[in-house]
Amino acid sequence: MSLKIALLTNYPFVDNxxxxxxxxxxxLDKGYDVEAHYGKRDFKSMFFSxxxxxxxxxxxxxxxxxxxxxxxxxxxxxxxxxxxxxxxxFSPAIEKIKSKKYDIIVTALDQILSKNFLNEIDxxxxxxxxxxxxxxxxxxxxEWTYFKYKxxxxxxxxxxxxxxxxxxxxxxxxxxxxxxxxxxxRKEIQSKIPEMLFNFISKIENGDEIKEIxxxxxxxxxxxxxxxxxxxxxxxxx
Amino acid sequence: xxxxxxxxxxxxxxxxxYLKFNVKSDNYHIDITxxxxxxxxxxxxxxxxxxxxxxxSKTLYLKSTGYYIKNKHENKKKQLYNIDLxxxxxxxxxxxxxxxxTVYLTEKVKAGGTSFNKSIKVLKKDxxxxxxxELLFLITKFRLELATEVFVVNFILNNLSKDIEVFVxxxxxxxxxNYGSSHEFGYWLNYILDFNGLCNNIKLKNAIYSxxxxxxxxxxxxxxxxxxxxxxxxxxINVSGVILIAKAFFRHSLITKDFRFANxxxxxxxxxxxxxxxxKGFIQNTFPIHKGNSRYKxxxxxxxxxxxxxxxxxxxxxxxxxxxxN
Numbered sequence: 380m381s382l383k384i385a386l387l388t389n390y391p392f393v394d395n396x397x398x399x400x401x402x403x404x405x406x407l408d409k410g411y412d413v414e415a416h417y418g419k420r421d422f423k424s425m426f427f428s429x430x431x432x433x434x435x436x437x438x439x440x441x442x443x444x445x446x447x448x449x450x451x452x453x454x455x456x457x458x459x460x461x462x463x464x465x466x467x468x469f470s471p472a473i474e475k476i477k478s479k480k481y482d483i484i485v486t487a488l489d490q491i492l493s494k495n496f497l498n499e500i501d502x503x504x505x506x507x508x509x510x511x512x513x514x515x516x517x518x519x520x521x522e523w524t525y526f527k528y529k530x531x532x533x534x535x536x537x538x539x540x541x542x543x544x545x546x547x548x549x550x551x552x553x554x555x556x557x558x559x560x561x562x563x564x565r566k567e568i569q570s571k572i573p574e575m576l577f578n579f580i581s582k583i584e585n586g587d588e589i590k591e592i593x594x595x596x597x598x599x600x601x602x603x604x605x606x607x608x609x610x611x612x613x614x615x616x617x
Numbered sequence: 618x619x620x621x622x623x624x625x626x627x628x629x630x631x632x633x634x635y636l637k638f639n640v641k642s643d644n645y646h647i648d649i650t651x652x653x654x655x656x657x658x659x660x661x662x663x664x665x666x667x668x669x670x671x672x673x674s675k676t677l678y679l680k681s682t683g684y685y686i687k688n689k690h691e692n693k694k695k696q697l698y699n700i701d702l703x704x705x706x707x708x709x710x711x712x713x714x715x716x717x718x719t720v721y722l723t724e725k726v727k728a729g730g731t732s733f734n735k736s737i738k739v740l741k742k743d744x745x746x747x748x749x750x751e752l753l754f755l756i757t758k759f760r761l762e763l764a765t766e767v768f769v770v771n772f773i774l775n776n777l778s779k780d781i782e783v784f785v786x787x788x789x790x791x792x793x794x795n796y797g798s799s800h801e802f803g804y805w806l807n808y809i810l811d812f813n814g815l816c817n818n819i820k821l822k823n824a825i826y827s828x829x830x831x832x833x834x835x836x837x838x839x840x841x842x843x844x845x846x847x848x849x850x851x852x853x854i855n856v857s858g859v860i861l862i863a864k865a866f867f868r869h870s871l872i873t874k875d876f877r878f879a880n881x882x883x884x885x886x887x888x889x890x891x892x893x894x895x896x897k898g899f900i901q902n903t904f905p906i907h908k909g910n911s912r913y914k915x916x917x918x919x920x921x922x923x924x925x926x927x928x929x930x931x932x933x934x935x936x937x938x939x940x941x942x943n
Binding site: 433434435598599600601606611 | 634635636637638833834836837840875876877879880881883884930934937938940941942
């Protein structure tokens, strides 16, 4: 029996992140049953999320190029069912996702999953964190990881009720070249995500043991202030 | 101009969560802050306030680095103060000396030979002092060897163990229970850091670290400290409290080299920078206000603290750079 996998993400009208397309296409190639669930489908939540990101870290706000490949039409063209919700934490979305009985839910969200969601959903819910765990939890993880450890690492972990506190499944170091940019590091991490996920999925499929690493401790970070960020960027250019 | 300011301040506070602050460089804000301070300086003291019609209050406040004390007999007592408080504010000193809020009281007692109890009457308005004023007295007593370290540590630990929301409400200048704000709370944070610099108590150090961790968590969740610090009513913002909490965050970062706190402090003062730009160098709404409008401009308290915070931020950025090199 093939595995049932769901991609849980936000902003159906603008989502154009490449790794999601690569992941879904590869899932289909491998014969998995994959579906996509989108939250924040309405313009209002999209607009206010945009403003918040713009306020705290303008680098995170990508220009939505009208000519770029959008993920929802791409998924539709592959025959992948796409569900759109007002918010993935709201009851209708939770009920829908619960009824599908997915084996694995891969998240790419800019929000915390509610306790209700995690209590109700009986699937393995995983996420890729763009920083070193357990040390650096929260936002701007690439920048804080570089500041603290001069390295770049992506971490696949389970999601639990805390922020990036679920046990660690896999770590992947990213090589840092001279004169890098944080945007490029982000892209580099994203290019490794499908590979990390398939390592994990194949273990589940084969019934292999998954060694979980404890994710206790560490500190919670938030958006890095532009003044600190500019020092980091300048230091890289020198 | 006032109407424009009323509108922009209201807009800034109403849309605080979403508005990208149009802040300028720290040096720009230091310059306009010093310009405003020059307008209000008066022989080592400061004019308390101007109202919207431009008339000055006759009240003068002596300036110190950490606390403002109403000076009823300024001319008579002026000769008692051997330290140049004006210079204290701008001169670079070690962390402890620079920020020690009790320097003023202690020097006053030492220079004048006045008894402790007599001198603190200037501060103590009510029979029941708030916790942060109580702590200020205790630290001064400790510096004058009138109180033991253990006694002060226990007093602080007892208060740190309280729920932050409850503590903020209780710790009020006025004898109105549950009327305390982030203004008094900001003082409290800076005083515990003052005392932490004076003694070397591991238990206190750990307790302070956990306390700041809890505060940082509040910042991560809300990205701002409102009037009641943890309350839900976003229409109430105490700007001086925001500045004092940012100051405490910067100081804590400099001590611990944990820049998460400084990062939070920088976001907090961006909000104040925005208000300052709207008010031609002043910072309006420095008392607990409702929906962002206050009749008075208070140069003496908030602007001084803001200047301290901007100077501290320079130190923090420098330290951040050093950590990156090393």
